[in-house]
Amino acid sequence: MPSKPLIRWAGSKRKLLPTLLDRIPSKFNAYIEPFCGSACLFFELAPANAILGDINQELINALTQIKRQKDIYDELVRIPDTPEEYYKIRQLDPARLNVRMRAIRFLYLNRYCFNGVYRTNMEGKFNVPKGTKTGCFPSKEVFDNSRKLLRSAHLIVASYENTLKSASKGDFAYIDPPYAKSGKFTGEYGPNSFDSRSLPKFVNKLNYLDRKQVKFLFSYRACQEVLDLLPSNYKVSFISVKRHIAGFKSGWNNADEILVQNY
Numbered sequence: 001m002p003s004k005p006l007i008r009w010a011g012s013k014r015k016l017l018p019t020l021l022d023r024i025p026s027k028f029n030a031y032i033e034p035f036c037g038s039a040c041l042f043f044e045l046a047p048a049n050a051i052l053g054d055i056n057q058e059l060i061n062a063l064t065q066i067k068r069q070k071d072i073y074d075e076l077v078r079i080p081d082t083p084e085e086y087y088k089i090r091q092l093d094p095a096r097l098n099v100r101m102r103a104i105r106f107l108y109l110n111r112y113c114f115n116g117v118y119r120t121n122m123e124g125k126f127n128v129p130k131g132t133k134t135g136c137f138p139s140k141e142v143f144d145n146s147r148k149l150l151r152s153a154h155l156i157v158a159s160y161e162n163t164l165k166s167a168s169k170g171d172f173a174y175i176d177p178p179y180a181k182s183g184k185f186t187g188e189y190g191p192n193s194f195d196s197r198s199l200p201k202f203v204n205k206l207n208y209l210d211r212k213q214v215k216f217l218f219s220y221r222a223c224q225e226v227l228d229l230l231p232s233n234y235k236v237s238f239i240s241v242k243r244h245i246a247g248f249k250s251g252w253n254n255a256d257e258i259l260v261q262n263y
């Protein structure tokens with residue numbers, strides 16, 4: 001049974017799901033998502049065998065605790081949605097919490113923060129203000145279903161290069177790195193995040209997957225920088241989507257994205 005993502009995430013591909021689903025290979029062994037974020041495609045596909053990786057330790061710990069612990073949901077929905085509670089929880093140091101409390105802190109802040117953004121200051125402390133109109137947690141049913149789906153997933157805190165080392169012939173990887181503006185560090189996904197300087201090395205990794213006969217679907221901002229690096233045998237589709245960038249009206253714009261596949 002497919003499920004909805006439990007996490008709000010800047011750059012989530014929720015709106016792009018129908019377009020992505022049209023391009024999924026009909027058969028594959030393992031499903032691999034090395035920049036998983038909210039993993040909305042994973043929850044929609046409900047694959048029998050998956051590897052989900054991300055460099056965000058708090059995110060992967062939260063998914064891991066949801067997978068392992070049944071009653072996290074009840075505890076989460078008991079915490080009041082107030083600015084006092086939000087800022088009290090935000091100032092807790094995750095390194096001093098056990099893995100369960102750390103997950104609860106992350107999930108609570110993720111639900112009620114501004115636009116589902118994960119941003120930290122120079123000391124690595126989450127510093128996103130409380131949002132408005134954040135909605136509430138998905139239902140317990142959705143949580144339980146997602147927990148079941150996560151049982152088939154191996155979850156790892158890793159750079160995309162490491163996650164992709166596990167890919168073998170016949171696997172399918174959905175690869176969705178952050179869209180970095182050339183030469184600009186946005187800080188959106190924290191330090192050490194993928195940025196446009198990573199692109200040449202990244203395309204080498206795609207070529208490596210292709211040689212290994214791993215199928216991949218890669219989504220990115222449509223830009224010459226990446227198109228110039230791609231070999232001509234990959235299939236490129238241009239997609240226009242409405243993307244919420246800035247959090248106020250003038251920030252809505254039509255961005256052209258590309259989808260690249262090697263099958």
Ligand SMILES: C[S@@+](CC[C@H](N)C(=O)[O-])C[C@H]1O[C@@H](n2cnc3c(N)ncnc32)[C@H](O)[C@@H]1O
Nearest residue numbers: 011012013035037038055159160176189193194
């Ligand atoms: C565009 S988001 C993925 C969104 C996801 N597809 C979804 O629908 O929610 C990119 C993700 O890449 C992660 N990330 C950034 N740099 C990374 C790296 N070098 N290796 C692995 N993950 C990275 C970020 O933490 C973020 O979760």
